[in-house]
């Protein structure tokens with residue numbers, strides 16, 4: 001299991017006594033990978049670092065590891081406007097067969113320790129969060145729970161206060177270069193190995209993202225209407241906007257106040273997106289802001 005960077009966390013994690021953790025940091029930086037490594041070490045016959053050869057280490061997926069994530073699609077197959085971790089995913093309900101986190105974590109581990117990961121804990125619905133809170137208050141002695149989120153501010157304070165935060169910072173570019181030396185890919189990755197891997201595994205999608213970002217930069221020099229068109233083509237802001245931010249440096253000098261204004265507009269657009277403001281509204285607002293900054 002190759003983890004790039006995060007050396008300090010790998011040294012610290014096995015020594016921490018907490019049962020509930022909050023892993024924060026940018027998407028693709030390696031939080032899930034470290035959670036799986038932690039599970040491997042907790043269950044390895046030889047302890048940390050996991051040996052990779054014992055009966056436990058050879059199992060992939062590991063039977064004592066569970067990931068709960070928000071559903072991106074509604075029951076009718078449409079993409080959900082608001083991804084959410086549902087109550088049934090956390091607590092058992094009589095009318096479904098679905099195995100919940102509570103069910104899973106209440107039975108003994110196959111080896112030594114069970115680890116349940118709640119991926120994107122900022123998307124826990126209120127009922128699901130309350131159900132999870134009960135587990136966090138009194139987890140079984142053989143269990144660890146890891147909440148994953150971009151930052152602690154996005155997670156409900158009641159969950160944060162019962163967890164030990166482990167902050168993941170971007171991986172240095174020198175390490176990322178062991179995966180790829182393509183400058184476009186590295187600019188896109190912004191310290192996240194998962195984003196490098198995504199770009200390498202999806203070359204066509206990545207090329208499209210690069211050329212559409214270039215399209216926004218070119219449209220910015222013409223008109224707000226064309227900028228809006230280009231932003232719509234660029235699509236989902238979550239993936240594309242941080243990259244656009246890096247590329248904006250081509251249009252401005254670093255000291256230019258308009259550059260700062262443009263970056264602020266991007267940050268606010270991302271916030272608005274996290275707060276579920278309509279995509280169309282965000283894009284229109286952003287087109288106007290970016291256009292006025294670059295005129």
Ligand SMILES: [Zn+2]
Pocket residue numbers: 043044045046050051052053054055056057
């Ligand atoms: Zn082992």
